[in-house]
């Protein structure tokens with residue numbers, strides 16, 4: 034999470050940890066707060082960051098964004114600890130039990146869409162999802178709604194007179210309009226909960242800008258590209274990814290989205306850290322890219338969405354939030 038001069042890392046490894054390393058290298062004065070569900074791993078991340086950046090201010094906070102009560106308590110704790118948040122990086126995300134659709138992959142290899150298939154993974158993956166104790170779909174809760182509740186709980190700290198705040202979501206190239214439906218926005222009836230949740234993230238960011246820009250809160254979405262982390266190790270074994278490395282370097286020549294390592298993947302996150310939030314386009318996703326020669330850069334791309342759908346989705350989230358409050362946050366089925 035974040036504070037006075039800067040940031041939040043919701044994760045302790047992967048892209049979140051690399052982001053913290055890079056932010057500390059950018060600005061040694063920042064106050065970091067890592068909001069994590071596993072305190073042992075959080076402490077390990079804190080120790081690693083202190084080793085490379087001795088003396089920096091790095092705090093920890095326990096939060097499970099997959100659990101309503103935990104998010105509400107975390108927001109209250111942050112309200113007590115800080116007066117202001119400059120950056121809120123919403124990075125936690127899951128893709129449970131991913132399965133590759135081999136037929137779609139082989140067909141894709143011989144189609145004209147082969148490059149876009151590698152860049153987006155469109156149609157190649159299915160996931161399992163389940164219902165949480167709060168009665169919500171787990172992927173939706175973790176990737177979208179938990180973060181939304183956190184933002185709502187932290188509203189007073191986000192965007193104060195003369196001092197804008199940035200909310201930065203780790204979305205994905207895999208966000209897909211056809212995987213998302215307003216009538217099943219939690220994706221309880223499909224097998225592409227990840228794609229759906231990332232599309233929902235993009236919609237939500239657009240709606241947040243509409244409702245909060247006037248009070249100094251600015252929301253952006255990024256895609257880190259394909260990065261080898263625990264998330265992708267759930268798709269293929271790390272050893273297989275290592276074997277595929279030469280092929281992936283080759284693919285990178287044709288699609289700049291194979292960033293592959295966490296340092297490259299954080300490019301857009303760090304770039305946003307240095308931007309004036311007012312200058313950003315709310316309808317654009319910022320992509321971390323790596324060229325065939327290994328150079329990093331950021332590419333803005335218009336998102337495939339409309340403001341009316343974003344607004345309708347936002348209303349549904351507000352209703353869901355109301356229900357969670359009515360039911361005291363736990364055990365009822367809110368869908």
Ligand SMILES: NC(=O)C1=CN([C@@H]2O[C@H](COP(=O)(O)OP(=O)(O)OC[C@H]3O[C@@H](n4cnc5c(N)ncnc54)[C@H](OP(=O)(O)O)[C@@H]3O)[C@@H](O)[C@H]2O)C=CC1
Pocket residue numbers: 043044045046047048049068069070071074096097098099100124125126127175203204205206256257258259260261262263264265
């Ligand atoms: N890797 C990739 O190719 C891509 C990743 N992304 C996105 O990047 C983000 C980071 O993923 P990445 O670093 O790759 O993967 P990791 O699995 O390494 O990181 C995910 C992080 O999210 C945390 N997390 C998961 N569930 C919860 C929860 N309920 N409460 C709190 N924290 C939680 C995990 O914590 P813990 O350590 O306890 O498991 C972990 O640190 C995700 O949003 C992902 O969707 C987007 C596009 C591509």
Ligand SMILES: CC(C)CCC[C@@H](C)[C@H]1CC[C@H]2C3=C(CC[C@]12C)[C@@]1(C)CCC(=O)[C@@H](C)[C@@H]1CC3
Pocket residue numbers: 133150151152153154157158204205206207256258259265268269277280281284
């Ligand atoms: C590279 C190899 C020769 C074969 C690997 C095939 C697939 C397992 C990958 C091809 C494109 C990949 C991809 C993702 C996962 C693995 C692939 C489908 C993501 C969906 C992972 C999570 C994301 O958020 C996306 C940005 C990735 C898009 C590309």
